Amino acid sequence: MAPTSSSATPIHRSSSRPQLDLSGAAIQGNIEERDPTILLPNQSDDISHLALDIGGSLIKLVYFSRHEDRPTDDKRKKSLKERLGVSNGTRRSYPILGGRLHFVKFETRKINECLDFIYSKQLHRGGIDPRGWTSEPQVNENAIIKATGGGAYKFADMFKERLGVSIEKEDEMNCLVAGANFLLKAIRHEAFTHMEGQKNFVQIDQNDLFPYLLVNIGSGVSMIKVDGDGKFERVSGTNVGGGTYWGLGRLMTKCKSFDELLELSQRGDNKEVDMLVGDIYGGMDYAKIGLSASTIASSFGKTISDNKELEDYRPEDISLSLLRMISYNIGQIAYLNALRFGLKRIFFGGFFIRGHAYTMDTISFAVHFWSKGDAKAMFLRHEGFLGALGAFMSYEKHGLDDLMAHQFVERFPMGAPCVGGKIHGPPLGDLSDKARNPIFTSKNILFADYNSERGHDSREEDQTIIISGVIVHHISWMEKFVQKGTEILAPVPMAPPGTTGLGGFERPSSKGETLRSDDAALNVGVLHLVPTLEVFPLLVDPKTYEPNTIDLSDHSELEYWFTVLSEHLPDLVDKAVASEGGTDDARRRGDAFARAFSAHLARLMEEPAAYGKLGLANLLELREECLREFQFLDAYRTIKQRENEASLAVLPDLLMELDSMSEESRLLTLIEGVLAANIFDWGSRACVELYHKGTIIEIYRMSRKKMQRPWRVDDFDAFRERMLGSGGNKPVPHKRALLFVDNSGADVVLGMLPLARELLRPNLSVRLAYTQNAENNFKGNCPNIHSGIPCLARYVVLVANSLPALNDVTAIELPEIVAEAAKHCDVLRKAAEAGGLLMDAMINIQDASKDDSSSVPLMVVENGCGSPCIDLRQVSSELAAAAKNADLIILEGMGRALHTNYNARFRCDTLKLAMVKNQRLAEKLVKGNIYDCVCRYEPAS
Numbered sequence: 001m002a003p004t005s006s007s008a009t010p011i012h013r014s015s016s017r018p019q020l021d022l023s024g025a026a027i028q029g030n031i032e033e034r035d036p037t038i039l040l041p042n043q044s045d046d047i048s049h050l051a052l053d054i055g056g057s058l059i060k061l062v063y064f065s066r067h068e069d070r071p072t073d074d075k076r077k078k079s080l081k082e083r084l085g086v087s088n089g090t091r092r093s094y095p096i097l098g099g100r101l102h103f104v105k106f107e108t109r110k111i112n113e114c115l116d117f118i119y120s121k122q123l124h125r126g127g128i129d130p131r132g133w134t135s136e137p138q139v140n141e142n143a144i145i146k147a148t149g150g151g152a153y154k155f156a157d158m159f160k161e162r163l164g165v166s167i168e169k170e171d172e173m174n175c176l177v178a179g180a181n182f183l184l185k186a187i188r189h190e191a192f193t194h195m196e197g198q199k200n201f202v203q204i205d206q207n208d209l210f211p212y213l214l215v216n217i218g219s220g221v222s223m224i225k226v227d228g229d230g231k232f233e234r235v236s237g238t239n240v241g242g243g244t245y246w247g248l249g250r251l252m253t254k255c256k257s258f259d260e261l262l263e264l265s266q267r268g269d270n271k272e273v274d275m276l277v278g279d280i281y282g283g284m285d286y287a288k289i290g291l292s293a294s295t296i297a298s299s300f301g302k303t304i305s306d307n308k309e310l311e312d313y314r315p316e317d318i319s320l321s322l323l324r325m326i327s328y329n330i331g332q333i334a335y336l337n338a339l340r341f342g343l344k345r346i347f348f349g350g351f352f353i354r355g356h357a358y359t360m361d362t363i364s365f366a367v368h369f370w371s372k373g374d375a376k377a378m379f380l381r382h383e384g385f386l387g388a389l390g391a392f393m394s395y396e397k398h399g400l401d402d403l404m405a406h407q408f409v410e411r412f413p414m415g416a417p418c419v420g421g422k423i424h425g426p427p428l429g430d431l432s433d434k435a436r437n438p439i440f441t442s443k444n445i446l447f448a449d450y451n452s453e454r455g456h457d458s459r460e461e462d463q464t465i466i467i468s469g470v471i472v473h474h475i476s477w478m479e480k481f482v483q484k485g486t487e488i489l490a491p492v493p494m495a496p497p498g499t500t501g502l503g504g505f506e507r508p509s510s511k512g513e514t515l516r517s518d519d520a521a522l523n524v525g526v527l528h529l530v531p532t533l534e535v536f537p538l539l540v541d542p543k544t545y546e547p548n549t550i551d552l553s554d555h556s557e558l559e560y561w562f563t564v565l566s567e568h569l570p571d572l573v574d575k576a577v578a579s580e581g582g583t584d585d586a587r588r589r590g591d592a593f594a595r596a597f598s599a600h601l602a603r604l605m606e607e608p609a610a611y612g613k614l615g616l617a618n619l620l621e622l623r624e625e626c627l628r629e630f631q632f633l634d635a636y637r638t639i640k641q642r643e644n645e646a647s648l649a650v651l652p653d654l655l656m657e658l659d660s661m662s663e664e665s666r667l668l669t670l671i672e673g674v675l676a677a678n679i680f681d682w683g684s685r686a687c688v689e690l691y692h693k694g695t696i697i698e699i700y701r702m703s704r705k706k707m708q709r710p711w712r713v714d715d716f717d718a719f720r721e722r723m724l725g726s727g728g729n730k731p732v733p734h735k736r737a738l739l740f741v742d743n744s745g746a747d748v749v750l751g752m753l754p755l756a757r758e759l760l761r762p763n764l765s766v767r768l769a770y771t772q773n774a775e776n777n778f779k780g781n782c783p784n785i786h787s788g789i790p791c792l793a794r795y796v797v798l799v800a801n802s803l804p805a806l807n808d809v810t811a812i813e814l815p816e817i818v819a820e821a822a823k824h825c826d827v828l829r830k831a832a833e834a835g836g837l838l839m840d841a842m843i844n845i846q847d848a849s850k851d852d853s854s855s856v857p858l859m860v861v862e863n864g865c866g867s868p869c870i871d872l873r874q875v876s877s878e879l880a881a882a883a884k885n886a887d888l889i890i891l892e893g894m895g896r897a898l899h900t901n902y903n904a905r906f907r908c909d910t911l912k913l914a915m916v917k918n919q920r921l922a923e924k925l926v927k928g929n930i931y932d933c934v935c936r937y938e939p940a941s
């Protein structure tokens with residue numbers, strides 16, 4: 001339990017939406033110090049709000065926790081952010097820093113475990129007072145928890161007695177609908193179809209969501225016609241539901257748990273129990289009415305003709321027969337109701353489904369078969385949490401309903417056993433023994449997901465579990481970490497590859513005999529709420545925008561990238577460990593990171609859609625997130641510094657060389673320079689091997705020498721024409737250019753900065769065009785005048801990562817690099833000085849929407865990402881603001897311009913520049929070879 005603090009000074013956040021007010025919170029010690037301890041009276045997490053759905057079988061918990069910004073080494077970043085109020089989202093006056101939504105469930109018959117969990121995390125002390133979300137330091141008489149489901153009535157007294165809180169009951173149907181509507185609107189890859197073992201995510205158009213049929217398969221089944229928010233009618237239901245399968249199954253098979261029963265079904269053969277069409281028709285199809293011989297004519301029908309007792313049947317066959325009977329029946333009734341009301345879409349929720357492939361396939365089959373393909377069964381990733389989410393939304397000011405998909409980031413943490421930067425627990429060498437021979441009992445995996453939401457914020461080594469007030473166990477983080485890894489690697493239940501055609505199924509084919517543990521099978525991560533994220537405003541069509549260029553649903557593609565990332569792992573671990581001083585602790589964290597990332601990869605190889613729609617960018621981001629989870633804040637720190645220094649040392653010579661050229665050849669040389677310097681990429685195997693063969697400067701020279709036009713994709717002439725004009729075409733200078741920079745060292749110093757400088761320096765072609773225009777009585781001034789001389793772009797915005805990823809330069813590092821470069825360059829110096837050396841530039845950008853004249857020539861903004869790629873649906877609010885008046889985008893690097901955004905269309909002129917540093921990608925994307933270059937220019941569409 002976290003200690004309480006009486007000397008706590010409250011944090012006050014100005015807020016228009018006070019729902020997550022932290023007035024009860026206090027920072028212990030110096031606010032400036034690294035990772036200060038934040039205390040909320042009587043609780044270990046910052047703040048939590050909780051809602052419950054207490055059903056006949058399961059208790060579902062949704063809770064929200066607010067965490068301080070991730071710990072960072074970089075004081076400057078902190079002070080900059082504080083100064084700018086960036087983390088508070090001042091531009092939009094967001095009142096909250098965001099937080100995380102967690103999903104947990106317990107069996108209803110084990111309600112005590114649920115109460116212990118709430119108590120251990122002090123979730124009931126979230127200060128939910130009926131008067132509002134004002135956190136009270138202590139539980140008060142009026143504290144309430146919103147809950148739905150029958151248990152909200154049945155167990156109300158228990159909550160009062162054990163936790164001192166009152167349950168405020170919410171209507172179950174209301175909650176189901178509110179939860180489903182929220183998920184379908186706010187979570188991008190929430191709904192999917194599942195047919196013949198194939199999972200496909202469905203993009204739901206928010207404006208075309210209603211009406212739909214919601215079928216919630218819990219213990220019993222409710223069918224609700226949903227016409228809008230709060231507009232619904234329970235049109236049907238059936239008492240043959242999840243409770244029926246579990247109840248009958250338990251009686252007939254003696255199984256001890258639901259999962260055991262489901263596992264049995266995977267080895268079952270239902271024709272031993274079911275009467276099939278073929279049994280009646282002597283092995284023939286009844287083709288006239290569309291029934292194959294393997295169609296079930298009568299579930300359990302065969303048991304009447306046999307002279308057998310229950311014991312004579314295999315429990316496996318019984319379980320499968322039951323599962324099919326119930327799933328099929330529900331699918332059929334659902335369709336009949338959809339037909340009744342003319343609904344085409346049916347969403348299925350409830351924990352009966354349990355992400356189980358065979359169950360979903362059976363339901364889908366029934367809907368498809370009876371509707372002749374007209375209606376579609378869709379499933380929800382947060383299947384069983386609809387009611388609990390709805391209850392959460394029923395708090396008067398939960399702040400969730402106006403949030404949108406781009407403000408949620410789902411993470412799948414491993415439960416890193418880190419405490420204050422240290423890995424605790426036994427040496428990692430022991431781990432494989434433990435994994436093979438787990439020491440867990442059913443009791444001490446009670447909180448199997450407990451650590452999933454803690455990540456690197458963990459401050460406790462052991463979790464003490466209190467059951468009925470008695471301390472019964474200590475679980476070390478390490479043990480839980482191993483458990484998580486073991487769970488994640490458990491075999492996946494697979495659906496059969498195909499049906500027999502006319503209404504029958506083959507037997508289920510499972511890759512393993514056991515199901516992935518209940519917890520891991522949820523396929524639901526922690527939803528991080530980042531209110532400041534925005535959709536990049538220059539996308540032509542955000543709805544159809546797909547960041548990933550490579551489709552990993554192609555299995556050979558997935559296999560290839562899986563191998564690339566796996567092979568890169570040892571080197572990455574070495575770099576990461578070295579970046580933390582190579583200590584024993586760093587080594588242990590490195591090993592743990594490698595295990596965790598490998599486990600994620602292995603799982604995704606087996607089940608690519610396990611974490612939602614999967615693209616290469618997701619894998620690359622997962623790797624960075626995983627590093628951060630194990631407290632590797634910047635694995636390439638030293639390498640980046642070394643390369644920056646070396647490149648800055650040769651910058652003056654390069655600038656001199658450039659200055660001696662004509663404008664036309666200079667622009668070409670600059671683009672060549674960007675492409676050549678993009679070779680400095682520590683994420684590419686081939687490049688890393690190159691670095692062992694020469695110094696930075698040698699490689700840079702070699703790379704520049706090899707720049708032969710035409711490049712593999714070469715739109716340079718069109719770009720040059722647009723920039724400098726040609727023949728009768730006058731150049732129309734750009735107003736604001738956004739330069740998405742990539743790697744540290746030569747890439748940014750010798751590539752992108754000189755290009756930025758070119759845009760900002762006085763330009764003869766523009767001057768000429770302007771003068772001619774003026775002579776032709778051109779009214780108005782050329783907008784691009786700095787110090788009285790026109791240039792190619794009036795404002796240049798350098799867009800860099802918010803967090804480190806590989807050797808990419810970050811927005812925090814960039815101002816210092818620009819300042820160093822500015823020592824050798826008047827243009828950069830003047831531009832930077834005009835912006836008060838970038839810090840103020842960032843302040844100004846926030847005002848830019850109000851008054852454009854306050855903008856400065858050169859600024860740095862963070863992009864909101866911590867990945868080598870960029871998903872432009874989720875960028876920082878600063879970048880979104882900076883993009884407002886931008887008319888030129890330059891995307892640089894393989895991650896940002898090829899892996900992602902290669903096919904993205906923008907509303908302004910766009911230049912995509914990258915060197916392809918991977919043979920396979922070169923072949924696939926540009927039909928070329930490794931080290932080929934891409935210079936793709938697309939005028940505004």
Ligand SMILES: Nc1ncnc2c1ncn2[C@@H]1O[C@H](COP(=O)(O)OP(=O)(O)O)[C@@H](O)[C@H]1O
Nearest residue numbers: 055056057058218219242243246258350351352
């Ligand atoms: N671990 C589990 N324990 C019990 N039932 C489970 C479990 N996992 C899935 N189920 C299935 O989920 C059903 C409960 O679904 P749920 O949506 O939670 O409904 P309810 O609100 O009625 O409890 C059970 O009847 C059973 O079929």
Ligand SMILES: CC(C)(COP(=O)(O)O)[C@@H](O)C(=O)NCCC(=O)O
Nearest residue numbers: 681683684685868893894895896918
């Ligand atoms: C991670 C990267 C996208 C970074 O490239 P960059 O954006 O820096 O040009 C790239 O290095 C990559 O795709 N690497 C994996 C492929 C390989 O090692 O061949």
Ligand SMILES: [Mn+2]
Nearest residue numbers: 742743808868
């Ligand atoms: Mn990079």
